[in-house]
Amino acid sequence: MPGxxxxxxxxxxxxxxxxxxxxICAGCRLFAGYPITPSTEIAERLSGRMPEVGGTYIQMEDExxxxxxxxxxxxxxxxxxxxxxxxxxxxxxxxxxxxAMIETPCVIINIQRxxxxxxxxxxxxxxxxxxxxxxxxxxxxxxxxxxYSPQELFDLTIRAFNIxxxxxxxxxxxxxxxxxxxxxxxxxxxxxxxxxTPRRKPSVPPEEYLPFKPDDDLVPPMxxxxxxxxxxxxxxxxxxxxxxxxxxxxxxxxxxxxxDKIDKNRDDIIDFKExxxxxxxxxxxxxxxxxxxxxxxxxxxxxxxIKVGMLRLITVWPFPEDRIRQISRQIGAFxxxxxxxxxxxxxxxxxxxxxxxxxxxxxxxxxxxxxxxILQAIERAAR
Amino acid sequence: MNTAGAEPEKHPLDDYLRVDRLPHxxxxxxxxxxxxxxxxxxxxxxxxxxxKVVIVSGIGCTGRAAGYLKLDSFHTTHGRAIPxxxxxxxxxxxxxxxxxxxxxxxxxxxxxxxxxxxxxxxxVTVLMVNNFIYGxxxxxxxxxxxxxxxxxxxxxGNIEESFNIPYLAxxxxxxxxxxxxxxxxNRMEKAVIEAMHKKGFSVIxxxxxxxxxxxxxxxLGSGLELIKYFRDNSVIKQGINPLxxxxxxxxxxxxxxxxxxxxxxxxxxxxxxxxK
Numbered sequence: 001m002p003g004x005x006x007x008x009x010x011x012x013x014x015x016x017x018x019x020x021x022x023x024i025c026a027g028c029r030l031f032a033g034y035p036i037t038p039s040t041e042i043a044e045r046l047s048g049r050m051p052e053v054g055g056t057y058i059q060m061e062d063e064x065x066x067x068x069x070x071x072x073x074x075x076x077x078x079x080x081x082x083x084x085x086x087x088x089x090x091x092x093x094x095x096x097x098x099x100a101m102i103e104t105p106c107v108i109i110n111i112q113r114x115x116x117x118x119x120x121x122x123x124x125x126x127x128x129x130x131x132x133x134x135x136x137x138x139x140x141x142x143x144x145x146x147x148y149s150p151q152e153l154f155d156l157t158i159r160a161f162n163i164x165x166x167x168x169x170x171x172x173x174x175x176x177x178x179x180x181x182x183x184x185x186x187x188x189x190x191x192x193x194x195x196x197t198p199r200r201k202p203s204v205p206p207e208e209y210l211p212f213k214p215d216d217d218l219v220p221p222m223x224x225x226x227x228x229x230x231x232x233x234x235x236x237x238x239x240x241x242x243x244x245x246x247x248x249x250x251x252x253x254x255x256x257x258x259x260d261k262i263d264k265n266r267d268d269i270i271d272f273k274e275x276x277x278x279x280x281x282x283x284x285x286x287x288x289x290x291x292x293x294x295x296x297x298x299x300x301x302x303x304x305x306i307k308v309g310m311l312r313l314i315t316v317w318p319f320p321e322d323r324i325r326q327i328s329r330q331i332g333a334f335x336x337x338x339x340x341x342x343x344x345x346x347x348x349x350x351x352x353x354x355x356x357x358x359x360x361x362x363x364x365x366x367x368x369x370x371x372x373x374i375l376q377a378i379e380r381a382a383r
Numbered sequence: 384m385n386t387a388g389a390e391p392e393k394h395p396l397d398d399y400l401r402v403d404r405l406p407h408x409x410x411x412x413x414x415x416x417x418x419x420x421x422x423x424x425x426x427x428x429x430x431x432x433x434x435k436v437v438i439v440s441g442i443g444c445t446g447r448a449a450g451y452l453k454l455d456s457f458h459t460t461h462g463r464a465i466p467x468x469x470x471x472x473x474x475x476x477x478x479x480x481x482x483x484x485x486x487x488x489x490x491x492x493x494x495x496x497x498x499x500x501x502x503x504x505x506x507v508t509v510l511m512v513n514n515f516i517y518g519x520x521x522x523x524x525x526x527x528x529x530x531x532x533x534x535x536x537x538x539x540g541n542i543e544e545s546f547n548i549p550y551l552a553x554x555x556x557x558x559x560x561x562x563x564x565x566x567x568x569n570r571m572e573k574a575v576i577e578a579m580h581k582k583g584f585s586v587i588x589x590x591x592x593x594x595x596x597x598x599x600x601x602x603l604g605s606g607l608e609l610i611k612y613f614r615d616n617s618v619i620k621q622g623i624n625p626l627x628x629x630x631x632x633x634x635x636x637x638x639x640x641x642x643x644x645x646x647x648x649x650x651x652x653x654x655x656x657x658x659k
Binding site: 029030032056058060061062064065066068069070071072073074075076077078080094095097098102224225226227228229230231232233234235236243244 | 401404433434435437439449450452453454455456457458459460462463465466467468469470471472473474475477478495496499650
């Protein structure tokens, strides 16, 4: 029966729970994870929900195993995901690199907490933003999304699965403890109204199939294990046949494509929300829970007559550098509140160049900004 | 012999090999070709649909096996072949998933996954090639290196006790555990067939020759001399408690099938219903 096992309607639920339901609606049918605060509710909910929709929940022995199992499950033909936080995210990095290298669709949820190390297990942080981009060794690209409400944790988890299949790349949903643990109204549409991007399958017979030969958009069609294609996938530098080749030429071709397939499709991937940017003197650029707090500061600044706009990043990686460049030519300064000591602010600074000043409003973690701290930065920027 | 007008002679196992990738990278005298041969003969006789057989390797000399097999095959990260295989099997229980990797990969860096896979009795076959040393990186100490054996990182002799792999597998919950050496290729082939038909976590330890490092550093001779050593010093003890199957630098090597039991396995529940 269509819709069986799915929730539809309005619910009062936490961000973590909304994320789990988003995964179910996106067609995720395997979750492999390891409990870690503040992401544990995702695992708990999916341990009950997966069997109800014919899926599999498995608690692995650690995060290294969780990430490896997610990759295996994806090649086994399922949409698969894991959820974690700081220390677990660090442990997943090597297999995230394998996922990027053998172009494996999968979703990783990071409900960020304060770091470094064990840090602040039960309270919020945004210190893993650069790690999401660069955490595994070597050159590659990934996609990272940043929701600012439980509803967006639901919506962006679905989008994460879709773009992960479309570009054959690990996709991160970078949330935080405060959004994951926030209870709010979440609207779940009927499942048949949810758009699903299917896996791009080979259109040639097995003897002609080259598993890493891309289509025009630089993404190769993907055979699953057991479908008779008898392909080889390796974390070694490989050619279009999937065979390991130790040469500068093959390395050049492969690494360029892994990065370019995201970069050249950036217009399709990048998503942000603007409010009052045109005509503004100052633009607050933020993401996740910090963007939510920033909205209060922007409102207070406007009440004081300051021309301030808001740019909320929904896709953080790839970074919306073209738009930041454009805005930088029209304004005096960017204000960047984030719960770290300056990560995305560095990207804004890089893109703004000499066009606009960048004012970081850091928070070391354990809570969110006081909106007045952001307001003061806006006032300073407007002077 | 290829003669004008005639097709090149084809080996019966060529259908399972990426012959365009040969010759392989393994050293002369290395036992890995023998283990690969035993595996392919076992696969050929097993009656399994090769399109549904998936090979997962980790990193190391043995890890390269996946790349020579004309099957769906994955050469993954160091130590993580077993959890990758677990994900594959849970996603599609119709697959026959075989982990083909080395001792360092599976019981050093991947040791935690090995014991947990045995505990949960995931329906995966592990063919673990044990050459007592890290070959790919140039002959360093492994957790299987026997006491007193010399390696490039134990130049005065190993001072650590080594793992007894059948005992580790059995005590962690594996339902099929056997050990053979590269001097026992027919028995290894039979073990491959049995293990691949076994429901649950099955483990074959294949003791293999590394003349380049282990043999040379311990003055054990060429690859052929190592194989002769395995033949002359192996004692078949079927069904014994693998606690008594430790391997030293010299003395006897106990081989045989030590465990063949039934136990609930994963993913049995999912197999009952049609999941897709």
